[in-house]
Amino acid sequence: MSDNIIEVRGLKKYYLGGQVKALDGIDADIKKGEVVVIIGPSGSGKSTFLRSLNLLEMPTDGTINFNGVNITDKKVDINIHRQKMGMVFQHFNLFNNMNIIKNMTIAPTQLLKKSKEEANEKALTLLKRVGLEDRAEAYPSQLSGGQKQRVAIVRALCMEPEVMLFDEPTSALDPEMVGEVLDVMKDLARAGMTMVVVTHEMGFAREVGTRVIFMDGGRIIEENNPKDFFENPQNDRLKDFLSKVL
Amino acid sequence: MNALSLWFSELKETFISCFITDDRWEWLVEGFVNSVIITVFALLLGLVVGVILAAVRSSYDKNEESMKIRGGIGYYVLKLLNAIAKIYITVMRGIPVVVQLMIWYFVIMVSAEDIPIAIVAFGLNSGAYVAEIFRGGIMSIDNGQFEAGRSLGFSYFQTMVHVVIPQTVKSTLPTLLNELIALFKETSIAGYVGILDLTKAGERIRGITFEAFMPLIAVAIVYLVTVVLLTKIVAIIERRLRRNER
Numbered sequence: 001m002s003d004n005i006i007e008v009r010g011l012k013k014y015y016l017g018g019q020v021k022a023l024d025g026i027d028a029d030i031k032k033g034e035v036v037v038i039i040g041p042s043g044s045g046k047s048t049f050l051r052s053l054n055l056l057e058m059p060t061d062g063t064i065n066f067n068g069v070n071i072t073d074k075k076v077d078i079n080i081h082r083q084k085m086g087m088v089f090q091h092f093n094l095f096n097n098m099n100i101i102k103n104m105t106i107a108p109t110q111l112l113k114k115s116k117e118e119a120n121e122k123a124l125t126l127l128k129r130v131g132l133e134d135r136a137e138a139y140p141s142q143l144s145g146g147q148k149q150r151v152a153i154v155r156a157l158c159m160e161p162e163v164m165l166f167d168e169p170t171s172a173l174d175p176e177m178v179g180e181v182l183d184v185m186k187d188l189a190r191a192g193m194t195m196v197v198v199t200h201e202m203g204f205a206r207e208v209g210t211r212v213i214f215m216d217g218g219r220i221i222e223e224n225n226p227k228d229f230f231e232n233p234q235n236d237r238l239k240d241f242l243s244k245v246l
Numbered sequence: 247m248n249a250l251s252l253w254f255s256e257l258k259e260t261f262i263s264c265f266i267t268d269d270r271w272e273w274l275v276e277g278f279v280n281s282v283i284i285t286v287f288a289l290l291l292g293l294v295v296g297v298i299l300a301a302v303r304s305s306y307d308k309n310e311e312s313m314k315i316r317g318g319i320g321y322y323v324l325k326l327l328n329a330i331a332k333i334y335i336t337v338m339r340g341i342p343v344v345v346q347l348m349i350w351y352f353v354i355m356v357s358a359e360d361i362p363i364a365i366v367a368f369g370l371n372s373g374a375y376v377a378e379i380f381r382g383g384i385m386s387i388d389n390g391q392f393e394a395g396r397s398l399g400f401s402y403f404q405t406m407v408h409v410v411i412p413q414t415v416k417s418t419l420p421t422l423l424n425e426l427i428a429l430f431k432e433t434s435i436a437g438y439v440g441i442l443d444l445t446k447a448g449e450r451i452r453g454i455t456f457e458a459f460m461p462l463i464a465v466a467i468v469y470l471v472t473v474v475l476l477t478k479i480v481a482i483i484e485r486r487l488r489r490n491e492r
């Protein structure tokens with residue numbers, strides 16, 4: 001047995017009958033405890049890759065093993081595996097028809113059959129950790145963007161996932177709120193959570209990433225530890241990209 | 247005797263012959279009650295039919311892509327159901343209700359009671375409209391709400407029940423109530439198949455008394471007052487909903 005949580009082989013995602021190759025053959029392993037940061041220009045396939053990992057996008061070809069199970073197999077019940085893969089979206093996607101505590105407890109009570117008390121207790125502990133315990137009864141529309149995203153992160157954590165997927169979690173935030181969300185993510189990384197993060201925050205990649213992946217044209221062009229990735233890029237497209245964003 | 251009091255006493259006589267003689271006002275009451283019964287039960291039937299149709303149509307729209315890739319018999323069943331639903335909606339919306347009513351009365355349910363026939367005819371017709379209201383409502387819910395549900399491990403059905411439908415009900419309620427008002431007015435054609443609805447009651451009085459003005463004005467006023475009251479109620483509900491929001 002390897003210590004890979006996720007193994008991706010030959011992953012392809014085509015749109016419009018093959019006219020758009022959003023993913024054009026991706027191989028990647030994610031190890032337990034890694035914080036993998038994915039960067040790349042717009043349209044390079046970062047979101048498609050991340051969303052394929054929990055099958056929000058159905059791959060056109062290739063396999064994804066999660067804990068040794070090929071989840072692209074039709075016979076696999078993906079809902080069971082998604083419980084162990086938390087996802088955080090650019091636009092938060094808190095359930096508008098529920099208050100914060102309900103947002104956080106509905107999945108554990110319905111899917112993990114936790115008691116209401118147990119789920120509430122866990123949710124409140126997590127809310128406290130992100131400084132929002134006094135907003136438990138509020139509705140999503142009453143929170144700021146940064147608060148919503150912190151709730152979205154702890155909502156996913158309530159399911160006790162083995163890996164957390166982030167798709168540009170700070171891109172929709174006002175600049176002054178980016179820090180509070182990144183801080184929560186850093187804490188999570190330090191606590192040993194396995195994370196795959198699509199972001200434009202190069203500081204985050206450098207500081208907490210264990211590995212950085214550069215995507216372009218639906219492929220992985222280069223990957224390395226953050227130090228070498230940023231200080232000694234090999235591929236011309238990466239050099240060009242870094243010269244623009246740094 | 248001056249002209250005014252002559253006119254007044256004629257008016258009084260007409261009024262008496264239209265409404266008081268032989269307790270003719272009771273026809274109006276019975277007709278009104280029948281109109282209400284047909285409207286309410288037709289809407290209930292329409293809601294049931296509409297929810298089923300909308301469930302099929304939006305399941306197809308939302309899952310077509312992923313089911314196509316995953317394959318299996320489910321995809322073809324859903325495709326067939328979707329086609330049937332589409333045909334149903336097209337037929338129901340393409341034929342005037344009065345024609346549909348006559349077909350039910352004279353062709354399909356020949357031996358049934360009058361009012362149930364009207365309920366079936368108006369209800370099945372209204373179902374097509376309710377279906378499109380619901381489908382529009384489901385489609386207007388941000389897809390992120392749906393994806394957040396699925397990413398936590400909820401099935402398609404669970405996500406619909408806990409997240410999408412509660413928000414859809416809220417957003418479509420005013421439109422549905424307006425459908426109720428439209429339906430109430432639409433039932434005024436029930437007299438075509440001999441049902442004593444409100445309009446028919448006025449007609450019957452006119453036929454006996456040879457007075458057109460008073461019975462028709464009475465009928466018109468009852469419709470108007472009912473619709474104005476219902477519209478007021480809809481406005482109040484709309485305001486409530488908006489206040490609970492944000």
Ligand SMILES: Nc1ncnc2c1ncn2[C@@H]1O[C@H](COP(=O)(O)OP(=O)(O)OP(=O)(O)O)[C@@H](O)[C@H]1O
Pocket residue numbers: 015016020021022040041042043044045046047048049
């Ligand atoms: N549903 C779709 N239909 C057609 N093309 C799509 C669809 N979704 C994505 N694409 C295309 O696939 C490619 C990869 O898109 P993706 O969203 O993964 O890029 P990205 O790297 O996340 O970009 P960004 O930084 O702008 O978020 C793009 O060319 C995009 O236009």
Ligand SMILES: [Mg+2]
Pocket residue numbers: 046047048168
């Ligand atoms: Mg993206």
